[in-house]
Amino acid sequence: MADVRDATDAFLDEHPDAEASLREVLTIDDRQDAWAFEDIPMDSGTFGELVSRNIAESTEDGYELADPAAVQAALEGDAIQEGADESKSNFSVAVDGVWRRVEWRVVGALLGALALVVAFRLFSLPAVFRGGDVVLTANDPYYYRYLVEGLLKRTAGPFDLRALSDLQFAVLKGEPLLVVTLWWIASLLGGGTHTAGLVLAWYPVVAAVLTGGVVYVVGTRLFADRRVGLASVVMLAAIPVHGFRTSLGFADHHAFDMLWLSLVLLGLVIVSTDRNDGWLRRREAWLGSLVLGFAVAGQTLAWDNSPILLAVIGLFVAVRVLADVSATRSPLRENLPLLAGLGVASVLTVFVHESFGWHTDQVAFAPALLLAGAVGVVGLATIVARFGGSYRVLGGVELVGAVVGWLAMQALFPEYVHRAVERVQWLVNVGGIAETVSLVGGEFEIAVIYLFGLLFFLGAPYVVWLGWRGGTNYRPAWLAVSGMGAYFFILSLIQIRFAGALAVPTAIASGLGFVHLAAVVDVTRRPAVFKDGGGITGAIRVPSAQTAGYLVVLFLLVGGLSFVQTPIKTSQLTYGPEQYHAADWMADDAADRDLAYPQNYVLSQWGHNRMYNYFVNGHSLSYGFAKGTYISFLNSTAGQAWYESLRDRVGYIVTTTGASIEREGSMWVRLHEHFGSGYDDVAGLSHYRAVWISDDNSLKVFSVVPGATIVGNATQSNVVLRTTVEVSGVTFEYQRQVPVTNGTFSVTVPYPGTYTVAGETVSVSETAVQNGTQI
Numbered sequence: 001m002a003d004v005r006d007a008t009d010a011f012l013d014e015h016p017d018a019e020a021s022l023r024e025v026l027t028i029d030d031r032q033d034a035w036a037f038e039d040i041p042m043d044s045g046t047f048g049e050l051v052s053r054n055i056a057e058s059t060e061d062g063y064e065l066a067d068p069a070a071v072q073a074a075l076e077g078d079a080i081q082e083g084a085d086e087s088k089s090n091f092s093v094a095v096d097g098v099w100r101r102v103e104w105r106v107v108g109a110l111l112g113a114l115a116l117v118v119a120f121r122l123f124s125l126p127a128v129f130r131g132g133d134v135v136l137t138a139n140d141p142y143y144y145r146y147l148v149e150g151l152l153k154r155t156a157g158p159f160d161l162r163a164l165s166d167l168q169f170a171v172l173k174g175e176p177l178l179v180v181t182l183w184w185i186a187s188l189l190g191g192g193t194h195t196a197g198l199v200l201a202w203y204p205v206v207a208a209v210l211t212g213g214v215v216y217v218v219g220t221r222l223f224a225d226r227r228v229g230l231a232s233v234v235m236l237a238a239i240p241v242h243g244f245r246t247s248l249g250f251a252d253h254h255a256f257d258m259l260w261l262s263l264v265l266l267g268l269v270i271v272s273t274d275r276n277d278g279w280l281r282r283r284e285a286w287l288g289s290l291v292l293g294f295a296v297a298g299q300t301l302a303w304d305n306s307p308i309l310l311a312v313i314g315l316f317v318a319v320r321v322l323a324d325v326s327a328t329r330s331p332l333r334e335n336l337p338l339l340a341g342l343g344v345a346s347v348l349t350v351f352v353h354e355s356f357g358w359h360t361d362q363v364a365f366a367p368a369l370l371l372a373g374a375v376g377v378v379g380l381a382t383i384v385a386r387f388g389g390s391y392r393v394l395g396g397v398e399l400v401g402a403v404v405g406w407l408a409m410q411a412l413f414p415e416y417v418h419r420a421v422e423r424v425q426w427l428v429n430v431g432g433i434a435e436t437v438s439l440v441g442g443e444f445e446i447a448v449i450y451l452f453g454l455l456f457f458l459g460a461p462y463v464v465w466l467g468w469r470g471g472t473n474y475r476p477a478w479l480a481v482s483g484m485g486a487y488f489f490i491l492s493l494i495q496i497r498f499a500g501a502l503a504v505p506t507a508i509a510s511g512l513g514f515v516h517l518a519a520v521v522d523v524t525r526r527p528a529v530f531k532d533g534g535g536i537t538g539a540i541r542v543p544s545a546q547t548a549g550y551l552v553v554l555f556l557l558v559g560g561l562s563f564v565q566t567p568i569k570t571s572q573l574t575y576g577p578e579q580y581h582a583a584d585w586m587a588d589d590a591a592d593r594d595l596a597y598p599q600n601y602v603l604s605q606w607g608h609n610r611m612y613n614y615f616v617n618g619h620s621l622s623y624g625f626a627k628g629t630y631i632s633f634l635n636s637t638a639g640q641a642w643y644e645s646l647r648d649r650v651g652y653i654v655t656t657t658g659a660s661i662e663r664e665g666s667m668w669v670r671l672h673e674h675f676g677s678g679y680d681d682v683a684g685l686s687h688y689r690a691v692w693i694s695d696d697n698s699l700k701v702f703s704v705v706p707g708a709t710i711v712g713n714a715t716q717s718n719v720v721l722r723t724t725v726e727v728s729g730v731t732f733e734y735q736r737q738v739p740v741t742n743g744t745f746s747v748t749v750p751y752p753g754t755y756t757v758a759g760e761t762v763s764v765s766e767t768a769v770q771n772g773t774q775i
Contacts, residue, residue: 003054004054004055004066004067004070004071005067005070005071005073005074007053007054007055008022008053008055008070008071008074008075009074010053011049011050011053011055012074012075015046015049018042018046019075020103020105020106021040021041021042021046022050022071022075023075023103024040024041025040025042025050025056025065026065026068026071026072026075028040029064029065029068030068034059034060034061034062034063034064035062035063035064036062036063037063039528041525051063054066055071106226109226109230110213110216110229110230110233113212113216113230113233113234113237114209114212114213114233116233116234116237116238117208117209117212117233117236117237118205118208118209119237120237120238120243120562120566121204121205121208121243121246121247121248121570122205122247122248123247123248123566123567123570123571124137124247124248124249124250124570124571124573124574125248127249127571127574127575127576128201128248128249128574129201130580131584133197133580133584133615134194134197134198134200134201134249135249135574135575135580135611136197136200136201136249136250136251136611137247137248137249137250137570137573137574137575138250138252138573138607139606139607139608139609139610139611139623140252140253140610141200141249141250141251141252141610142610142611142613142614142620143610143620143621143622144175144178144179144182144200144251144252144253145196145197145200145251145614145620146610146614146618146619146620146621147167147168147171147179147621148179148182148183148186148196148199148200149193149196151163151166151167151179151180151183152183152186152187152191152192152193152196154166155183155187157187157191158184158187158188160187163180163183163184163187164180164355164356165356165357167179167180172356172357172358172359173304173358173359173360173363174303174304175253175256175302175303175304176301176356176358176359177256177298177301177302177358178253178256178302178303181256182196182199182200182203182251185199185203186199186200200249200251201248201249201251202248203251203255203256204245204246204247204248204249204250204251204252204254204255205246205247205248207246207255207256207258207259208236208242208246208255210259211236211242211246211255211258211259211262211504212233212236212237213233214259214262214263214265214266215229215232215233215236215262215504215507215508215511216229216230216232216233217229217266218232218262218265218266218269218481218508219231219232219233219508219511219512221269221270221273221477222269222477222478222481222508223512223527223528223529224528224529225515225527225528225529227515227524227527228511228512228515228527229511230511231510231511231512231514231515232507232508232510232511232512233507233511234511234514234555234559235455235459235506235507235508235510235511235514235559236503236504236507238453238455238555238559238562238563238566239451239452239453239455239503239506239507239562240450240451240452240453240562240565240566240569241451241452241496241499241500241502241503241569242258242500242503242504242507243562243566243569243570244566244569244570244572244573245258245500246258247570247573249573249574250570250573253302253303254500256302256303257299257302257303257306257309257500257501258500258501258503258504260295260298260299260302261299261309261501261504262504263291263294263295263298263299264292264295264296264299264310264313265480265481265484265504265505266291266295267288267289267291267292267293267294267295267296267341268292268313268316268338268477268480269288269477269480269481270284270285270287270288270291270292270337271285271288271289271292271335271337271338271341272320272338272476272477272479272480273288273476273477285337286337286340288337288341289337289338289340289341289344290341290344291341292337292338292341292342292344292345293340293341293342293343293344293345293348294344294345294348295345296310296313296341296342296345296367296370297344297345297348297349297352297367300345300349300359300363300364300366300367301349301352301358301359304359304360304363306363306366307362307363307366308491309501310366310367310370311370311487312483312484312487312488313342313370313374314370314373314374314377315483315487316479316480316483316484317335317338317373317374317377317378318377318398319471319479319483320334320335320338320476320479321335321377321378321380321381321394321398322381322391322394322395322398322471323391323470323471323474323476323479324381324385324476325381325384325385325389325390325391325394326390326391326471326474327474328385329474330382330385331378331381331382331385332378332379332381332382334476335374335378338374339371339374339375339378342367342370342371342374343371345367345371346365346367346368346370346371349364349365349366349367349368350364350365350368352364353365360419361416362416362419365416373405376401376405377398377401380394380397380398380401381394384397447496447499449561449565450565450569451496451499451565451569452499452503452506453559453560453561453562453565454558454559454560454561455506455507455510455558455559455562456506456510458510458513458514458517458558459485459505459506459507459508459509459510459512459513460485460506460509461513462509462510462512462513462516463481463482463485463486463505463506463509464482466478466479466481466482466509466512467479467482467483467486469529470482481505481508481509482505484504484505485502485505485506485509488501488502488505489502510558512527512529514554514555514558515527516530517554517558518550518551518554521550521554523547523550523551523554524547524551575608575611578694578695578696578698578699579608579611579612579699581694582612582654582692582694582699582701583602583611583612583615583616584615585692585701586600586602586612586615586616586652586692586701587615587616589691589692589703590616590617590651595617595651597617597618597619598617598619598648598649598650598651599648599651600616600617600651600652601613601616601617601619601625601649601650601651601652602616602617602650602651602652602653602654603625603626603629603630603633603646603650603652603653603654604626604630604653604654605626605630605654605656606623606626606627606630607623608654609623609626609627609630610623612652612654616651616652625649633646633653633667634655634659634661634666634667634668635661635663635666635667635668636666636667637663637665637666637667639667639670639685639686639687639688640686640687642667643686643687643688643704646704647687647704647706650704651703651704652691652701652702652703652704653671653688653701653702653703653704654699654700654701654702655668655671655672655699655700655702656672656698656699656700657672657697657698657699658698659672664682665682670682670684670685671685671688671690671700671702672700675690675700675725675727675732675734676688676689676690676702676734676750677732677733677734677735677736678735678736678737683736683737684734684735684736684737685750686707686747686748686749686750687704687705687706687707687748687750688702688703688704688705688750689702689703689705689707689750689751689769690702690725690727691703691727692727692728693727693728693729693730694728697730705750705769705770706748706769706770706771706772707748707749707750707769707772708748708749708752708764708765708768708769708772708773708774708775709746709747709748709749709772709773709774709775710746710747710748710749710755710757710762710764710775711744711745711746711774711775712744712745712757712758712760712762713743713744713745713758714740714743714744714745714758715740715743716740716758717739717740718737718738718739718740719737719738719740719745719757719758720735720736720737720738720757721735721736721737721738721747721749721755721756721757722734722735722736722755722756722757723735723749723751723753723754723755723756723764724753725751725753734749734751736749738757745758749764749769750769751764751769752764752765752766752768752769762775
């Protein structure tokens with residue numbers, strides 16, 4: 001060992017830049033009995049040095065390291081070096097060894113790729129941080145903001161365990177893990193509403209970075225090529241659907257779900273890696289079981305519709321055992337770590353469910369049901385393999401078993417099946433929101449272009465190729481990526497809400513595709529999986545300026561559309577300055593008038609309703625009332641009837657340009673275009689007062705008021721009452737044509753000011769309008 005060790009030390013002293021390459025050679029030598037020069041990331045001169053120094057030696061089948069342990073010792077430095085300074089502590093030696101093993105070029109490249117992930121998620125930065133406020137994007141994030149802030153007020157700190165069960169019913173059965181996680185981080189950082197806002201604003205970006213890290217590990221591990229791992233992170237950064245769903249301020253559950261899904265994929269990849277006969281003794285296999293169990297439990301507890309996401313594992317098991325039988329492997333032996341992982345997930349989810357009441361039985365027991373199904377499939381496969389059956393026979397048995405299993409479930413657990421089917425039907429059939437359309441049809445026609453750019457078309461062929469090669473060459477880990485891609489593509493054809501989940505396998509497949517495409521045009525080496533020898537490549541080298549330029553151009557060709565679509569899709573989630581200023585004005589007005597909820601409730605388009613109400617009154621739990629009321633109100637012509645309905649429920653009404661309601665006499669026309677004033681043959685409105693108008697007149701705020709009633713005498717059959725009103729610098733005339741009955745007239749007006757009527761002037765005060773005073 002000493003001779004090889006000394007030779008390796010001398011080699012590293014003379015060629016310090018070759019350390020990363022030598023580590024790659026050591027990894028290749030560990031995984032292969034022999035290798036060829038083409039399999040290693042070294043030039044011929046450096047490789048010749050290895051051979052001439054007897055560090056590497058020739059064999060009948062190729063090359064191998066003469067003493068891998070000595071090479072490892074040299075790379076680890078003082079951790080094993082003979083004659084090392086004995087004054088150093090064991091800890092210092094260990095730290096030095098770890099430090100020397102760090103490949104800083106890889107670290108730098110990964111940090112750069114993750115920085116790109118962050119950059120693509122900061123397009124909303126100016127819209128989120130405004131005037132000391134944290135303005136989250138879209139509608140649903142304010143639901144989670146309300147829940148987190150409420151939990152902060154009810155608990156004493158990050159270690160107050162009451163938070164685990166002191167949740168509203170909708171949260172306990174909805175997204176308890178997400179809410180508790182956000183609460184815990186906000187509480188750990190000091191609590192308070194502003195801190196909660198910051199945590200919710202940044203959480204999607206942090207989740208995207210963590211997902212990027214997992215994607216790097218999966219891509220590198222699957223294809224034994226760091227370049228593919230790095231490219232996968234870059235593709236994830238550029239995929240628009242992942243970009244805007246993890247953008248700054250978009251504190252919905254999607255970012256959390258996609259992080260757990262990437263961890264599920266990582267767990268599947270680890271437990272599915274091909275092993276030698278001693279795999280049961282390898283810690284890696286059981287580490288994979290723990291990762292998978294933790295990930296499946298987290299995925300389950302994160303979202304009430306998680307069983308739909310987890311169903312991909314059942315499909316993977318069904319395909320995986322086909323590959324096992326085809327390769328004459330023992331399905332039971334090969335899938336024990338996977339089954340163990342599902343067992344861990346089952347225990348964790350049931351424990352949390354029984355301890356804290358999280359989720360319904362249908363959700364909490366989903367991992368246990370998945371485990372039972374997986375055990376059944378593996379058991380059937382083991383029996384078929386034991387009797388010499390082929391994978392075709394097993395496929396037929398699986399189909400029959402699926403039908404029998406479904407019938408058995410209906411017979412033994414009818415209530416469970418009924419509720420599960422109802423939940424799936426609700427999820428699939430719910431409409432009225434953008435994410436319920438199909439990926440390739442509906443309102444957006446070819447949404448795949450807007451959500452993935454060209455990266456979908458780059459990655460899709462490799463998803464298919466991975467499925468084919470994964471089955472024929474027995475690469476079960478490849479089946480995990482291919483199966484997940486195919487499964488979520490099918491779900492995305494039903495609803496694009498699942499396109500975010502599709503982004504994870506698409507990023508990995510398109511990362512492989514990008515490196516392969518770069519090799520085809522002679523910009524870089526081919527990925528290891530396309531080499532005849534199947535060796536491991538991917539040492540990170542600093543590219544020349546020309547090579548870097550080619551890579552940038554190639555990326556712009558395949559990912560350039562994302563530079564356009566990601567900011568566009570992100571901007572569609574943000575609130576414009578008019579909306580923010582309207583909310584800010586209403587909040588100040590409600591505070592000045594000391595309005596209590598629901599007298600300060602804001603009625604608006606439901607997609608913006610939670611934002612308005614969060615800033616004005618703090619109640620952003622639900623938009624149900626707005627969704628069921630707002631459009632009907634705008635379309636109606638019955639202003640007085642709606643006032644009677646809304647007077648004790650609504651304080652402000654927001655109208656916007658482009659409501660597509662052109663019905664003559666509708667409330668939208670009368671309010672937004674005429675400020676409640678009478679016009680033509682349409683009567684004016686008595687209880688709706690314009691109080692704020694945006695600079696571009698696109699957004700207007702009305703308050704619901706009792707109005708002041710003016711009573712007078714007149715000889716005519718009709719009198720015209722009018723006044724000039726100024727709101728937010730906009731001047732308009734409010735007028736009413738009032739019938740005279742028996743010489744008297746009566747009219748209720750919503751605006752204070754000086755009115756002219758029947759040749760006289762009448763002054764109406766603010767107090768009279770607010771209190772319904774008769775004048």
